[in-house]
Amino acid sequence: MSDLEQRCAEAGLKMTGQRRVILKVLGNAEDHPSVESVYERARELDSSISIATVYRTLSLLGELDLVIRHEFQEGHSRYEVNSDHHHHLVDLETGEVVEFQNDELEALKEKIARDLGYDLVDHRLELYGKRIKKK
Amino acid sequence: MSDLEQRCAEAGLKMTGQRRVILKVLGNAEDHPSVESVYERARELDSSISIATVYRTLSLLGELDLVIRHEFQEGHSRYEVNSDHHHHLVDLETGEVVEFQNDELEALKEKIARDLGYDLVDHRLELYGKRIKKK
DNA sequence: GTAGCTGCAAACTCTTTGCAACTCT
């Protein structure tokens, strides 16, 4: 049983065939797939799966904090398994997503929220850039 | 003629009654109104205005960089006039949006992008928090 | 005069939901 399946079981979710497939797709993903992509990849493993189930499952997994839902400026959601905390830089030319992490940044945003009189609950930081061409 | 109207004219937009009304609503807004809010406020000034025109106008103004379109995690867009650069902290309990600016943060995100080999073109930073209760 | 703008309604995209059948525990 995969780690994700384990955590779902602990949360009281029934481990159906469809869920196993979706968890497998998410676990194998090396990118940040859209709902549509998850659906397509899942269908390759079980062609009877419906997109409603994909939506329902991703939404459940999001509530359990097993996955993170992103809304990059594209008009739809993308998902990734919630492992280590990091942020994203989106390559505007290729759509590729680069992950990064920066402690100074983490401390700074906590401080900003506190100075404004708020407890930081969540945040969103995305950079959009173009690759510097080497000569 | 307002500054916004001036800039629209320079961009070659026809200054219709509807546009004047929408620009006035945006200029007077002290919050970050949704399309629906802009529509409602505009209708108080000209009850014949249609929501399609509001969408079309906001979209045009966005292309001209006269307004900024935000997609806070709410499922719809919000707009504000593009003046000084700043970021937003969204109060999760009231939906209120607090603006802030931080030079250290600006420098840091430039540095992060550069270190990853990218020229920073755009970015998005939003904090979501709850007001610290005073006893 | 005419290119551009408008209101209306229909269409579109992404997402959610009611329901009857099915399945994991």
Next chain:
DNA sequence: AGAGTTGCAAAGAGTTTGCAGCTAC
């Protein structure tokens, strides 16, 4: 057995668009 899950199709929210008439320039 029974609560939870599924596929399907319909509905929902937010947004865009085709079209015929109108208006700023």
